[in-house]
Amino acid sequence: MRIAEVLLPLAVPEPFDYAAPDDLALKVGDQVVVPLGPRLIRGVVSALRESPGHNRPLKAVADVLDDPGLPASAVEFVQWAARWTLSPPGDPLGVALRGLRAPPPRAQVVLRATGRAPARPTPARQAVLAALDGASPASAAELARAAGVSSGVVKGLCEEGVIETINVEPAPRFTLPDPDHAPAHLNPSQKAAADVLKTLIAQGGYRPVLLDGVTGSGKTEVYLEAAAQLLGDEPDAQVLVLLPEIALTQAIIARFQARFGAAPAEWHSAVPPPRRRRAWEAVASGEARIVVGARSALFLPFRKLRLLVVDEEHDSSFKQDEGFVYQARDLAVARASIEGATCVLASATPSLETLRNAESGRYEWLRLSARHGSAVLPDIQLVDLREAPPEQGRWLSPPLVEAMVQTFARHEQTLLFLNRRGYAPLVLCRACGHRMTAPDTDSWLVEHRYTGRLVCHLTGFSMAKPAVCPQCGAKDSLAAVGPGVERVEEEVRSLLPEARVAVFSSDTAPDGRSARALVEAMANGEIDVLVATQAAAKGHNFPKLTLVGVVDADLGLRGGDLRAGERTFQLLAQATGRAGRKERPGRALIQTYLPEHPVMQALAAGDRDAFVAAEMAAREDARLPPFGRLCAVILSSENPAALERTAQALAAAIPNGEGVEVYGPADAPLALVRGRRRKRLLVRADRNVDMQAYVAAWLARVKAPASVRVSVDVDPYSFL
Ligand code: ADP
Numbered sequence: 001m002r003i004a005e006v007l008l009p010l011a012v013p014e015p016f017d018y019a020a021p022d023d024l025a026l027k028v029g030d031q032v033v034v035p036l037g038p039r040l041i042r043g044v045v046s047a048l049r050e051s052p053g054h055n056r057p058l059k060a061v062a063d064v065l066d067d068p069g070l071p072a073s074a075v076e077f078v079q080w081a082a083r084w085t086l087s088p089p090g091d092p093l094g095v096a097l098r099g100l101r102a103p104p105p106r107a108q109v110v111l112r113a114t115g116r117a118p119a120r121p122t123p124a125r126q127a128v129l130a131a132l133d134g135a136s137p138a139s140a141a142e143l144a145r146a147a148g149v150s151s152g153v154v155k156g157l158c159e160e161g162v163i164e165t166i167n168v169e170p171a172p173r174f175t176l177p178d179p180d181h182a183p184a185h186l187n188p189s190q191k192a193a194a195d196v197l198k199t200l201i202a203q204g205g206y207r208p209v210l211l212d213g214v215t216g217s218g219k220t221e222v223y224l225e226a227a228a229q230l231l232g233d234e235p236d237a238q239v240l241v242l243l244p245e246i247a248l249t250q251a252i253i254a255r256f257q258a259r260f261g262a263a264p265a266e267w268h269s270a271v272p273p274p275r276r277r278r279a280w281e282a283v284a285s286g287e288a289r290i291v292v293g294a295r296s297a298l299f300l301p302f303r304k305l306r307l308l309v310v311d312e313e314h315d316s317s318f319k320q321d322e323g324f325v326y327q328a329r330d331l332a333v334a335r336a337s338i339e340g341a342t343c344v345l346a347s348a349t350p351s352l353e354t355l356r357n358a359e360s361g362r363y364e365w366l367r368l369s370a371r372h373g374s375a376v377l378p379d380i381q382l383v384d385l386r387e388a389p390p391e392q393g394r395w396l397s398p399p400l401v402e403a404m405v406q407t408f409a410r411h412e413q414t415l416l417f418l419n420r421r422g423y424a425p426l427v428l429c430r431a432c433g434h435r436m437t438a439p440d441t442d443s444w445l446v447e448h449r450y451t452g453r454l455v456c457h458l459t460g461f462s463m464a465k466p467a468v469c470p471q472c473g474a475k476d477s478l479a480a481v482g483p484g485v486e487r488v489e490e491e492v493r494s495l496l497p498e499a500r501v502a503v504f505s506s507d508t509a510p511d512g513r514s515a516r517a518l519v520e521a522m523a524n525g526e527i528d529v530l531v532a533t534q535a536a537a538k539g540h541n542f543p544k545l546t547l548v549g550v551v552d553a554d555l556g557l558r559g560g561d562l563r564a565g566e567r568t569f570q571l572l573a574q575a576t577g578r579a580g581r582k583e584r585p586g587r588a589l590i591q592t593y594l595p596e597h598p599v600m601q602a603l604a605a606g607d608r609d610a611f612v613a614a615e616m617a618a619r620e621d622a623r624l625p626p627f628g629r630l631c632a633v634i635l636s637s638e639n640p641a642a643l644e645r646t647a648q649a650l651a652a653a654i655p656n657g658e659g660v661e662v663y664g665p666a667d668a669p670l671a672l673v674r675g676r677r678r679k680r681l682l683v684r685a686d687r688n689v690d691m692q693a694y695v696a697a698w699l700a701r702v703k704a705p706a707s708v709r710v711s712v713d714v715d716p717y718s719f720l
Helices: 072-085 090-096 123-134 141-147 152-159 188-203 217-234 247-261 271-286 296-301 327-337 353-361 398-408 485-495 514-523 564-576 598-605 608-622 642-653 690-700
Strands: 002-007 015-021 033-038 039-050 109-114 164-166 207-213 237-241 265-267 290-293 305-313 341-346 366-367 379-384 414-418 426-429 444-449 453-455 462-464 478-481 502-506 529-532 545-550 585-592 628-637 660-673 676-686 706-714
Touching: 002 072, 002 327, 015 033, 015 529, 039 072, 072 090, 072 296, 072 327, 072 706, 090 109, 090 296, 090 608, 109 123, 109 327, 123 141, 123 152, 141 152, 188 217, 188 341, 188 366, 207 217, 207 327, 207 545, 217 305, 217 341, 217 366, 217 564, 237 296, 237 327, 247 514, 247 545, 271 485, 290 296, 296 327, 296 660, 305 327, 327 341, 341 426, 341 598, 353 366, 353 529, 379 398, 379 598, 398 414, 398 485, 398 545, 398 585, 414 564, 444 628, 485 502, 485 529, 564 585, 564 598, 564 608, 585 598, 628 660, 628 690, 642 660, 642 676, 642 706, 676 690
Parallel strands: 207 341, 207 366, 237 290, 237 305, 265 290, 305 341, 379 585, 414 529, 414 545, 502 529, 545 585
Antiparallel strands: 002 015, 002 039, 033 039, 109 164, 426 478, 444 453, 453 462, 628 676, 628 706, 660 676
16 A cells, blocks of 8 residues: 655644555645545645555545645755754645645736727717726726726627727736846956856755855845856756845845846745745746745745855844744755755854854855945944933934034935834833833833834734823823834934934835835935834945944843844944945944943954954853754743643753753743743753754653643744
8 A cells, every 4th residue: 555644734743644545646745635533634745655564544645736736855845844943844834835825816807999990989989998098997897987988888899899808917927037138247256256156056966155245245246146157057947045134125136137137036924925826836837936035935845946045144034933933044054955056145244153164164155355346344433322422312422413414414324223113112100110011911012103102012012102100190101211213213303304314114114115115215315314223224235325323232232142242243234334335435333331342342343253253262162052052942821830830840851961951941031921921941952962852852751731832942042
């Protein structure tokens, strides 16, 4: 008997066995329907095997779906991702099939004139033909409305053959990219890097590469040229570019379009589901040769993925922290290895993990030496806020204000970077000191003035700002404490009343279109001062931007987790790196209370290597990543007693292991989220330990009650 192993989108650890009827001629990757209890559900065949002596009665696969199957390598990747993240394979499988949730876009019917003249050109009929000129109405009723006649007139014209209905393509076909459309002239440093990359790609097989160059050095041009050669050489090769932010996908898509004369497929959560389905199918059929997307694009059903680029590879947005928890950069390297593809990790400030791999020779290390052309890196100065404090109730120091005034006078642009949405991060009662917190979550409510609401950034809970303090009843006593981008915008407007000021955050640019509009307005010089969170501080080129002001450089260092220093360095190097992209030199002012901190010193001196060396040494001493491995186990429950019991049971069941320690259980810093109490345990393991096997064996020893959720975060980035 032939047996099909079928992956199901459920929280089960293994594929299920089904009998494989011969007439279905199943293959690995086929999407099938199988019985599960009384239901029929969708699954994907992950393996087929012969079982001569099988005597267990098995239910049979009911049917094969028409939807395209997953390539065998994509199925292998789903299973690898599940093992690595200690998740049920149903989790990555769900991501891989997400594109199929929506129906394909339906063919659209439109009316158009055939060119034949009507037998009786009455005024009503002429009005219809006039209304049709240049328009594409979808129905007779719509056309009749536009012409101000009854739909009978339109029907008469249709019957007579004066008007016809035609089907139009619902979503654009993916035009073939033309590698020779608009080649770049690379500078010598870029050319050297691109040549190595092209050779590696042409040789074939899995090759991880770090493409390392300061902001503006032209890394994008290098991988565009490498992609061009690949697309020209291999008529069916596919390229994937992963980006950390939806706002950045727009800019990169535009550059691909300019380079190849054809738009790549776009893949992220803001793409409407029917278009996503179109893209999914085009990737599966091989029609889409280039995909630009956010992290989940990694799970698309590529037929022949040959080049995978992770741009801004250090960015912590590649870590998905909710639901299926995974680090897309790490999984990208794994997918490249399964596909036998070249994997380019590009960054001006690579993660310590990637730098370690480059230093040890596991990754090829390509470096671009300087900014492209005449552009130079900005001059970076620290502003010691203890010596040059802003005025009472203000956030911009006198040196930064002066620099802004000069920049505005020269008709150049300023970017003020503050990684905090909203107006103020805390609302406090001046009468009794009460802090406004979310009702079911341990977090302060953030005031948003545009909407007049207090918002919990963790859960999305929001409420109107109350007129009286809910604690003591004092009237008009609630005060905003600290700055968010909206408050900095208010300050800029009062300082430079003539300037055109805009805010760029996930509130003002929630989707691709609004983000693109803001980026374009900035690039075209229609904005003088842009106040931005990290959504705009990365990747973009704004030619007239010559001043970057970092409002609160110390923000990310507070609460100091493992990567606080590294992340602050990366974020501020990116933000300050926006200044001075073209011939005008730029400068950056960093406001800090900690000017002697190694991160601030490294930024001011432009000395990444010294910072990396010190940070590496500290991590090695503590045997933390990249010199050791971490895994968090997070317990949560609405029932505190059950939570405590499970935590104790897990603590008692910790296996002995060479080179492994477990810390906790302890209350999580965010001890209450959406009404659930939370506790954490943290595993630290040496690099040679199979941490996943250790954790899986440990968790298998304890059966948590249904009221307690146990989630596992391999290589955690958040410790809250
Ligand atoms: P990075 O990705 O390293 O930050 P980009 O690839 O975005 O750098 O390049 C920075 C700017 O310089 C862009 O505007 C880009 O178009 C321009 N540029 C880079 N290399 C070239 C080149 N060889 N020819 C023309 N323009 C270039």
